[in-house]
Amino acid sequence: MSNSQSLGGRIDVAGIPSELRVLATSFNSMLTRIDEGMTRLTQFSGDLAHEMRTPVATLLGRTQVTLSQTRDVETLRDTLASNVEELERLTRLIADMLFLAQSEQDKHALDRDEVRLDAEANLVAEFLMHIAEERQLQIAVVGKASVSANRLLVQRAITNLLSNAIRHANKMTMIEVTIEQSQTMVTLSVANVGRAIASADLGRIFERFYRVDADRSRDSGGTGLGLAIVRSIMKMHDGTVVATSSTDGRTTFQLRFAVM
Numbered sequence: 001m002s003n004s005q006s007l008g009g010r011i012d013v014a015g016i017p018s019e020l021r022v023l024a025t026s027f028n029s030m031l032t033r034i035d036e037g038m039t040r041l042t043q044f045s046g047d048l049a050h051e052m053r054t055p056v057a058t059l060l061g062r063t064q065v066t067l068s069q070t071r072d073v074e075t076l077r078d079t080l081a082s083n084v085e086e087l088e089r090l091t092r093l094i095a096d097m098l099f100l101a102q103s104e105q106d107k108h109a110l111d112r113d114e115v116r117l118d119a120e121a122n123l124v125a126e127f128l129m130h131i132a133e134e135r136q137l138q139i140a141v142v143g144k145a146s147v148s149a150n151r152l153l154v155q156r157a158i159t160n161l162l163s164n165a166i167r168h169a170n171k172m173t174m175i176e177v178t179i180e181q182s183q184t185m186v187t188l189s190v191a192n193v194g195r196a197i198a199s200a201d202l203g204r205i206f207e208r209f210y211r212v213d214a215d216r217s218r219d220s221g222g223t224g225l226g227l228a229i230v231r232s233i234m235k236m237h238d239g240t241v242v243a244t245s246s247t248d249g250r251t252t253f254q255l256r257f258a259v260m
Contacts, residue, residue, distance in 0.1 A: 010028045010031060011024040011027060011028055013025055013028070052090065052093065055086045055089060055090050055093075056090075058086055059083055059086050059087070062079060062082060062083065063079070063083065066079045093225070096225040096226075096229060097225065099229060099232075100208065100225065100228060100229060100232055103229075103232040103233070103235075103236060110149070110150045110153070110236060110237070111150055112148045112149055112150055113148070113149070113150075113151055114146050114147075114148060115146060115147055115148070115149045115150075115151045115154050116144070116145075116146050117144075117145050117146065117147060117154070117158075117179045117186065117188050118141060118143060118144040118145070118179055120151065120154055120155050120158055121141045121158055121162075121177045121179065121188065122141050123155070124155060124158045124159050124162055125139040125141055125162065125177065127159075128159070128162055128163065128166060131163075131166055132166050132175070135166060135169070135171055136171045136172045137166060137169055137171070137172070137173060137174070137175055138173075138174045138175070139162070139174075139175045139177065140174055140175070140176050140177065141177040141179070142176070142177070142178050142179070143178055143179030143180055144179060145179045145180065145181040145186045145188075146186075147186050147237075147257040147260075148260050149237050149257065150236075150237070153233045153236065153237070154233070154237075156229070156233065157229075157230045157233045157234065157241075157255060158177075158188065158190075158255075160226040160227065160229055160230050161190040161230060161253045161255070162175070162177070162190060163226065164190075164226055164227065164253070165190050165191075165192040165251075165253075166192075168192065168194045168195065168251070169192040169193060169194045170193050170194050170249070173192065173193045173194075174193075175190065175191070175192045176189075176190075176191045176192075177189070177190050178191070181259070182259075183259065184258065184259055185256055185257065185258060185259060186256075186257040186259060187254050187255065187256050187257070188254070188255040188257075189252050189253070189254045189255075190252065190253045190254075191250060191251065191252040191253075192250075192251055193248075193249050193250050193251075194249055194251060195249060196245045196246065196247055196248070196249045196250075196251065197212055197243070197245035197251055198212070198245075199245075202243050202244070202245060205227055205243060206227045206228055206230070206231040206241065206243075207228060208224070208225055208228045209224040209225065209228075210224070211224055227241075227253075230253075230255075234255060234256070237257060238258060239255065239256050239257045239258060240255075240256045241253060241254065241255055241256070242254050242256065
């Protein structure tokens, strides 16, 4: 019986007649695509179940404790307010996971326009300025360039990077957004000064739910999917996102768009 465990087998094309070799090669390619899809589905399901387990258990436990005896109105109100916070995080988590699942499966051409990266960066910076000011941070946008892209997706990528920078920057520092263009590439960099990211972590921070340490945990308010979404958005645009971090705590995320 065929099952997911048997998808690793392939036809040895070296020992078959040449007239069947093309068919065998196509069949092997089909098995590879199915195997990759099954692997993504299994990982997706495991990640989602693991990440939802904690908030669901929290909601259940908190509600059970509250119902275990008579409570005054204020206590009930506080419990409901806390439950709403967890439910809002679950809602964001589900929406983000659905976005990632769709981006991996939906390969149709994006609706693209000429997008001014400086205009989008300034718009996002203005939107997040209140949060930045609470942490005594400043945001500076330098440079200009345009790319052929989906404006809303690019705006979301910039929002995720800036939100991440605000969350992890040292207080009373500057977050720098730098836009540059060469003959072959347009780049948008978001740099902040905070705790340095170890080289071993840099290669994994774009994975779903990967968190470097406690400071980058769910307690900081994120779903653990922001950088994974950025990577998916850049893949949809045939671009890349890279991260660097120096020992002095300066961390830079860079969106790289090919010049069309």
